[in-house]
Amino acid sequence: MSTTRRSLLAAPALLPALALSREASAQAAPVRGGTLIYLEQQTYTNLYPPAGGFYPNSGVLNQITDKLTYQNPRTLDIEPWIAESWTVNATATEYVFKLRPGVTFSDGTPVDAAAVAKNYDVFGLGDRTLRHPVSEVITNYERSEVVDPLTVRFLFKAPSPGFLQGTSVIGGGLVSLRTLALPFDQLGDATKIIGSGPFTVARQVLGRELVLNARPDYAWGPKNHPHQGRALLDSIRIIVTGEDSVRIGGLLAGQAHVIRQIQAYDEERVKSRGFQIFAPSTRGVNNSIAFRPDNPLVADIRVRRALLHATNAAEVVSTLFSANYPQATSVIASTAQGYVNLSGMLAFDPALSARLLDEAGWTLGASGVRAKDGQELVLTAYESPPQPRNKDTLQLVSQQWARVGVKLNVLAGDLGSRTVDSLDPAKTPVAPAMVGRADPDVIRSNYYPTTRNVLLQKGGVSQRVQNFRDDDLNALLEAIASETDPAKRLSLTGDVQRYILDKAYVIPLFEEPQVFAAAPRVRGFGFEAVGRPSFYGTWLAAR
Amino acid sequence: MTRHLAQRIAQALLVLLAAFTVAFVLLQALPGDAVLIKFLGSEMGLTADQIAELRVAYGADAPIWEQYLHTLGNFLRGDFGYSIRSGVPVSQLLTENLPSTLRLSLLALAAACAVAVLLALLSQVEGFGWVRAVARSMPSFFVAVPVFWLGIMLIQVFSFQLGLVSVIAPEPWEELILPVFTLAVPISAPLAQVLIRNIDAVFGEPFVAVARAKGARHQWVLWRHVVRNAMPPTLTMAGVLFGELLGGAVVTETVFGLGGLGGMTQQAVANQDVAVLQAIVVLSATAFVTISLAVDLVMPLLDPRLSRAVSAV
Numbered sequence: 022m023s024t025t026r027r028s029l030l031a032a033p034a035l036l037p038a039l040a041l042s043r044e045a046s047a048q049a050a051p052v053r054g055g056t057l058i059y060l061e062q063q064t065y066t067n068l069y070p071p072a073g074g075f076y077p078n079s080g081v082l083n084q085i086t087d088k089l090t091y092q093n094p095r096t097l098d099i100e101p102w103i104a105e106s107w108t109v110n111a112t113a114t115e116y117v118f119k120l121r122p123g124v125t126f127s128d129g130t131p132v133d134a135a136a137v138a139k140n141y142d143v144f145g146l147g148d149r150t151l152r153h154p155v156s157e158v159i160t161n162y163e164r165s166e167v168v169d170p171l172t173v174r175f176l177f178k179a180p181s182p183g184f185l186q187g188t189s190v191i192g193g194g195l196v197s198l199r200t201l202a203l204p205f206d207q208l209g210d211a212t213k214i215i216g217s218g219p220f221t222v223a224r225q226v227l228g229r230e231l232v233l234n235a236r237p238d239y240a241w242g243p244k245n246h247p248h249q250g251r252a253l254l255d256s257i258r259i260i261v262t263g264e265d266s267v268r269i270g271g272l273l274a275g276q277a278h279v280i281r282q283i284q285a286y287d288e289e290r291v292k293s294r295g296f297q298i299f300a301p302s303t304r305g306v307n308n309s310i311a312f313r314p315d316n317p318l319v320a321d322i323r324v325r326r327a328l329l330h331a332t333n334a335a336e337v338v339s340t341l342f343s344a345n346y347p348q349a350t351s352v353i354a355s356t357a358q359g360y361v362n363l364s365g366m367l368a369f370d371p372a373l374s375a376r377l378l379d380e381a382g383w384t385l386g387a388s389g390v391r392a393k394d395g396q397e398l399v400l401t402a403y404e405s406p407p408q409p410r411n412k413d414t415l416q417l418v419s420q421q422w423a424r425v426g427v428k429l430n431v432l433a434g435d436l437g438s439r440t441v442d443s444l445d446p447a448k449t450p451v452a453p454a455m456v457g458r459a460d461p462d463v464i465r466s467n468y469y470p471t472t473r474n475v476l477l478q479k480g481g482v483s484q485r486v487q488n489f490r491d492d493d494l495n496a497l498l499e500a501i502a503s504e505t506d507p508a509k510r511l512s513l514t515g516d517v518q519r520y521i522l523d524k525a526y527v528i529p530l531f532e533e534p535q536v537f538a539a540a541p542r543v544r545g546f547g548f549e550a551v552g553r554p555s556f557y558g559t560w561l562a563a564r
Numbered sequence: 565m566t567r568h569l570a571q572r573i574a575q576a577l578l579v580l581l582a583a584f585t586v587a588f589v590l591l592q593a594l595p596g597d598a599v600l601i602k603f604l605g606s607e608m609g610l611t612a613d614q615i616a617e618l619r620v621a622y623g624a625d626a627p628i629w630e631q632y633l634h635t636l637g638n639f640l641r642g643d644f645g646y647s648i649r650s651g652v653p654v655s656q657l658l659t660e661n662l663p664s665t666l667r668l669s670l671l672a673l674a675a676a677c678a679v680a681v682l683l684a685l686l687s688q689v690e691g692f693g694w695v696r697a698v699a700r701s702m703p704s705f706f707v708a709v710p711v712f713w714l715g716i717m718l719i720q721v722f723s724f725q726l727g728l729v730s731v732i733a734p735e736p737w738e739e740l741i742l743p744v745f746t747l748a749v750p751i752s753a754p755l756a757q758v759l760i761r762n763i764d765a766v767f768g769e770p771f772v773a774v775a776r777a778k779g780a781r782h783q784w785v786l787w788r789h790v791v792r793n794a795m796p797p798t799l800t801m802a803g804v805l806f807g808e809l810l811g812g813a814v815v816t817e818t819v820f821g822l823g824g825l826g827g828m829t830q831q832a833v834a835n836q837d838v839a840v841l842q843a844i845v846v847l848s849a850t851a852f853v854t855i856s857l858a859v860d861l862v863m864p865l866l867d868p869r870l871s872r873a874v875s876a877v
């Protein structure tokens with residue numbers, strides 16, 4: 022009991038001292054050594070680099086693998102890393118990379134042209150016998166050529182202007198040939214992922230803990246990174262702590278240094294204790310609600326527009342989130358490449374909404390739900406657990422739509438039903454969506470029928486789509502994927518945003534960040550371009 | 565006795581085959597399958613053709629009976645397949661998670677037994693009526709405490725406030741203290757209840773009256789005659805509870821971030837990771853069958869009448 026009282030009394034007295042020491046050591050030179058404890062909400066799954074989009078996977082892969090190029094998280098420029106320089110031909114069908122000499126994987130084998138070529142052959146084409154899937158960010162890949170031990174050439178069947186940025190993402194993490202020789206089903210074992218990154222896997226307890234150790238001979242960080250040489254920390258313990266209150270409590274009690282995923286309503290409590298909050302943007306397609314126009318209920322553009330104007334995104338943000346979740350002003354985030362501010366098209370206007378629904382023939386009945394030819398306007402969506410507070414978000418939107426006489430049922434459902442039903446526009450006329458990537462290509466891969474196909478057009482994975490297909494949209498998306506002039510590519514990205522909102526295919530809600538909290542003594546905690554943590558330059562200041 | 569044992573083992577094997585088959589059929593009946601979920605509902609953004617190719621590679625579209633025989637054959641050879649979700653062999657998941665679950669369950673069961681016996685003895689204390697009353701009301705109270713809440717409260721108070729034990733990166737000796745306590749509370753309740761009721765019942769038996777008439781003291785009767793006769797049903801109960809503990813520690817394992825079979829099962833269910841679920845069902849069935857077999861074999865040692873009954877058959 023006395024301990025509690027003492028710590029309670031001491032707490033207010035300590036706060037100014039903490040703030041002081043923080044300022045003092047902010048100017049101090051970085052300290053080398055120490056073990057950082059990082060609490061993850063979920064365990065990593067498969068660490069095949071192209072599967073690195075899943076947050077827990079990228080948290081591991083970003084520490085243990087290097088990429089050909091480095092996307093500066095501030096400017097989004099592509100800068101040298103393992104590749105010292107590169108050339109691209111005018112049609113973006115041929116890329117030549119000159120590699121940095123002396124780079125090795127942690128098993129001692131060289132990161133040379135042959136290794137890089139093999140990595141991209143697998144990421145670009147997949148491997149049927151080992152079941153390695155193709156990387157989402159590489160399109161039109163044909164083959165590689167080893168020009169000399171430090172020069173590699175990649176050839177494409179058709180223009181692939183997004184490839185250069187694709188070499189900088191987590192999914193392009195380079196791994197040893199030994200790792201690539203293993204079947205896909207064994208790559209969930211972190212000890213088998215051999216990279217050339219600043220950390221290596223020392224120990225794992227599946228589903229519970231992963232220990233990474235700094236590589237003492239690491240000398241090939243991104244050319245323009247503020248830190249050079251070996252990592253400052255000696256090791257990182259990534260511990261899975263699924264329970265929100267235990268993660269935050271552990272951080273505040275000094276048992277952990279950095280935690281991932283803190284809910285908006287916990288941010289204030291963490292900040293008020295002098296702890297740091299980081300909310301890097303994921304710079305991709307905003308957290309949105311997408312329509313599946315194949316479903317007759319939302320096939321009418323007036324209905325979709327009505328629902329767009331019935332949605333109050335500002336209320337969603339102010340009720341459920343914090344300032345770290347900016348209200349959406351377009352299809353993609355304001356920090357994304359090619360962003361155009363289209364907030365004028367996203368106005369909350371229930372009166373307009375009601376008028377549009379009346380025009381479309383959906384009239385308000387006694388039950389409070391609009392109906393047409395005896396059918397009620399009742400829509401269904403499954404919540405998407407990986408997105409922050411998605412159930413709450415959908416339920417709030419459901420209340421907003423109810424005010425104009427549209428009912429939205431929000432289902433939880435098991436993963437199997439959710440996966441199968443979300444392929445069927447008849448069962449899920451609306452669906453939550455988001456994806457992060459700092460390249461205009463992200464918008465194409467989100468809406469194009471053969472990739473993520475968020476709108477469920479005919480020609481994708483789903484066999485249930487009757488006839489919806491928007492060839493004008495697809496032509497625009499194809500143009501982004503093949504336009505080699507960067508300025509034109511960005512202006513096409515603007516056109517797509519306008520087109521999608523004009524057709525009211527999606528209702529953008531907010532720009533999704535990744536939220537982390539860190540102890541006051543954590544310094545130099547960085548992020549790559551889409552908000553994945555980087556501990557390369559991180560260090561722990563003296564207490 | 566040998567014949568009885570052989571019969572029991574044959575029965576056990578039949579139960580296992582039945583468990584395997586029922587689990588297989590039920591898992592197949594779920595909507596969607598692991599391959600579809602992994603590659604479609606995921607972050608990988610694969611095209612329709614790529615997913616179709618992967619389905620062929622995984623044999624996800626083969627006829628069900630073919631998949632059944634294939635899986636059964638693999639199980640008999642000790643090959644449980646791969647977890648599609650986590651990308652490791654199921655056997656590796658099991659070997660990394662089973663020891664921690666076994667340790668937690670055994671310690672929790674031992675602690676629960678100790679608590680149950682203590683409560684049962686307190687319920688028989690002479691004099692001190694209030695002690696008896698409290699001891700008798702504890703089991704209902706313990707059963708009513710939500711494990712999730714208890715776990716979080718213990719962490720908040722003993723780790724985060726008082727700093728007595730670490731839960732985030734604990735030493736091996738300290739990581740089990742709070743979880744064992746958390747699990748022992750609800751598990752001790754039914755044990756104590758059964759034990760108390762049986763002790764009461766045995767005290768009413770004629771042979772106790774005889775022992776008392778011979779001049780035996782309360783303590784002597786309690787230890788020498790009553791407890792021994794009240795044990796068998798409690799042992800059966802403990803066996804069943806232990807089986808449940810193996811897979812039922814999900815909440816405790818999750819709250820304390822311990823890893824283990826519980827958490828593994830929960831993840832597998834959430835992601836419809838069929839290979840993992842199939843292995844867990846067979847493993848749990850094996851555990852139940854083995855434990856009930858062991859309890860049956862131990863019983864005659866406590867109660868000689870049972871062993872005579874068996875040899876008479």
